Amino acid sequence: MNAADIAPPCVLIAEGDPWVREMLSEMLLSVRCDARLQVCADGSQALTALASKPDLIIAARELAGFDGLDLLRKVRAKGPGLPFILMSSRSDSASVREALPLHPTAYLSKPLNLEKLRKSLEQLLLAVGQQVACPVPPLQPGAQLPSYLEQRRANADGGPLFADVQQAIKRALNPGGLDLKVLAEQVGDDPQITAVLIAAANSAALHREAPVQTLMQALHKLGSTQSMNLILGLTLKRSARLSDPLLTEHATHFWNLSLHTAEYARSLARLLDVDQERCYCAGLLHCLGDLAVLRCLQEWRLAGGELGPRDVQQALSEFGAAFGSALRTRWRLPLSLRELIAAIYQLGGGVYSREILAMNLAGQLARLPADQGLEKIASNKTARLLRMGMPELGRLRKVDTQHTHGAHEASEPDA
Numbered sequence: 001m002n003a004a005d006i007a008p009p010c011v012l013i014a015e016g017d018p019w020v021r022e023m024l025s026e027m028l029l030s031v032r033c034d035a036r037l038q039v040c041a042d043g044s045q046a047l048t049a050l051a052s053k054p055d056l057i058i059a060a061r062e063l064a065g066f067d068g069l070d071l072l073r074k075v076r077a078k079g080p081g082l083p084f085i086l087m088s089s090r091s092d093s094a095s096v097r098e099a100l101p102l103h104p105t106a107y108l109s110k111p112l113n114l115e116k117l118r119k120s121l122e123q124l125l126l127a128v129g130q131q132v133a134c135p136v137p138p139l140q141p142g143a144q145l146p147s148y149l150e151q152r153r154a155n156a157d158g159g160p161l162f163a164d165v166q167q168a169i170k171r172a173l174n175p176g177g178l179d180l181k182v183l184a185e186q187v188g189d190d191p192q193i194t195a196v197l198i199a200a201a202n203s204a205a206l207h208r209e210a211p212v213q214t215l216m217q218a219l220h221k222l223g224s225t226q227s228m229n230l231i232l233g234l235t236l237k238r239s240a241r242l243s244d245p246l247l248t249e250h251a252t253h254f255w256n257l258s259l260h261t262a263e264y265a266r267s268l269a270r271l272l273d274v275d276q277e278r279c280y281c282a283g284l285l286h287c288l289g290d291l292a293v294l295r296c297l298q299e300w301r302l303a304g305g306e307l308g309p310r311d312v313q314q315a316l317s318e319f320g321a322a323f324g325s326a327l328r329t330r331w332r333l334p335l336s337l338r339e340l341i342a343a344i345y346q347l348g349g350g351v352y353s354r355e356i357l358a359m360n361l362a363g364q365l366a367r368l369p370a371d372q373g374l375e376k377i378a379s380n381k382t383a384r385l386l387r388m389g390m391p392e393l394g395r396l397r398k399v400d401t402q403h404t405h406g407a408h409e410a411s412e413p414d415a
Helices: 018-031 043-052 068-077 093-102 114-125 145-152 165-172 180-187 191-204 215-222 224-234 245-272 276-285 288-302 309-330 335-343 354-366 381-385 390-396
Strands: 010-014 036-040 056-060 084-088 106-109
Touching: 010 018, 010 043, 018 036, 018 056, 018 114, 018 191, 018 224, 036 043, 043 068, 056 068, 068 084, 068 093, 084 093, 093 106, 106 114, 114 224, 145 288, 145 309, 165 180, 165 224, 180 215, 180 224, 191 215, 191 224, 191 276, 191 288, 215 224, 215 276, 245 276, 245 288, 245 309, 245 354, 245 390, 276 335, 276 354, 288 309, 335 354, 354 381
Parallel strands: 010 036, 010 056, 056 084, 084 106
Antiparallel strands: none
8 A cells, every 4th residue: 555645545444342443443543534444343344344445454353253364364365465454362472373474464462552553553554754634524504503412412422531641651650560550540530531441341341240330340350451542542532632711611610520429429338338439430420421512512613613601501401411321321331330320310219229329419419509508408308318417417518619510510311
C-alpha cells in the first residue's frame, strides 16, 4: 500500500471483544482520521469483508467461526503484499512460529502494547512527515438540536474525563508493573473510566462468574495492561475533555454531585454493614447520562451548532434520563448495580434492601442545599425505615463548600 495515496485507506478490523474493537478503532482514527473502517466481530464476517479489498487488516487470532490465522492464510493465498497485523493472546514460541511462514506484518501479543501498535500503524498508513487534517464534519442544513441529541442517544460515547489519565498511570507504574490499587485510587472518582472498565470486565467475563460491580473488581478482572489500554483509549475519543466554559461549569456540578452522592453512599453502607464499594460506584455513576449529554453538546457546537444557556438546560432536562438509561443498557452494566442507581432517585415498590435504602438516602443528602435543615429528610420514609433521626443524620451530613446546587438536578432515569 502506498501511504501517500490520495484515497483514504480502507482498514478491516476483526476482533471479538467489543471494547477492544472500539479501542482499535479509536487508535486507528487517531493515526489516520480519514480512514474508512470495516469492523467485524467474528471470522465469518471478516471473510465476507475481504471482498471490499481492504488496504490493511488487523485481526485477532482467536476469532469465532473462522480464526485469524485462517484469515491470514486466505489473504496470503491471493498474494503477499497486503499488510496484515495479527493479534493473539498466544505469545509462546510455538504459536509465533506457526504464524511466521504466513508473513504477518506484525504479530502483537495481547494485552496489546498500544505504543507498539501505534508505531506499526504510523509506518503503514503515513508517509514520512505526512499529516492528515480532518475537520469536524459540519451539521446538515437545518439541523435542530433536539433531533441531533435523539440521534446521538443510541451511540453516545458517555461522559467526559475528569481524571488526569497520564498522571494516574505514571503514579501507578513501578518497576514491578502497574499497581492496580494505586491506579484505582488515581482514577476512582472518574465516572466515565469507572463505567467503561466495569462494562468491559463484564463483556469479557465467563457467564458462570458473578458480574463485576466495582472498579477494583474490574481492574483485577481485566489485568493491568488491558486496563491501562482501555483507559488510554478513552483519551483518544472526540470531546474526551470539555473545553467550552458553559459546558464545563455544568459538568463540574454533576461531577461534584456524583462524588457527594458516592461518599454518602459509602458512609451509609459502612453503617449498615453492606457493600461499601458497590454503593460508592452506584453513586458515582448516577449522573453519567447528564454528563454524556454535555459531551454531545460540545460536539454539536464544534460542528457549528449554536448553543446558549437555555439550550443546555433544556437538553439536560429532556435527554439526561434517556442518555443514562441507554448507556447503562448498551454497556450492559449489571442489573443489581443499575437498581442501586435507580434507587438514588426514588424507591420502587416492594421490600427494600438496606443497600437500596442507603442509596436513596444518599441521594437525598447529596441534593440537600447547604442552608437547608434535615427535618424533611428525617421525616421521610427512607430515614424512618432505617431508623435514622436528626442526631444520626446530623452526624452523617457533610457540607461541601465546592458543591453547588444549580437549578437543574440530575435527571431521573427511565423506569
